[in-house]
Amino acid sequence: LLQQLQLQQQLQLKLQLQQQLQLQLQLQQQLQLQQQQPQLQQQRPLLQQQQLQPPPPQHQQRRQRRRPPPRLHEQLQRLRRQPRQRLLRQPQQRQQQRQRQPQRRV
Helix, strand or coil, X not given: CHHHHHHHHHHHHHHHHHHHHHHHHHHHHHHHHHHHCHHHXXXXXXXXXXXXXXXXXXXXXXXXXXXXXXXXXXXXXXXXXXXHHHHHHHHHHXXXXXXXXXXXXX
C-alpha cells in the first residue's frame, strides 16, 4: 500500500512538472514572437494566439486567469503612448519657461 501511494505521488508530481514546463515553453514562445514581430502582433494579436495555442482547454483557462492576452496588449499600448505624451508635454513647458524668463529680464 505504501509503495503504491508513493508511486502515485511521484506520478502526480511528474505530471505537474510536465504541465509547468509546457506552460513555460508556451510563454517563452509567446515572448519571443512578441519581440520578433511587434507590429504583426499589434495588428492581429488574437489571430496569432489562436494559431499558436490549440492546447487542452484546462490550460487555456489557467492561462487566461493568469494573464488575459488582449488586455495585456492594451496595457502595453497605453504604456507606449504615455511616455510619448510626457515627452511632448515637457518641451512645451520648457519653451514657456524660456519665453517667460527673457520677458522678466527685459
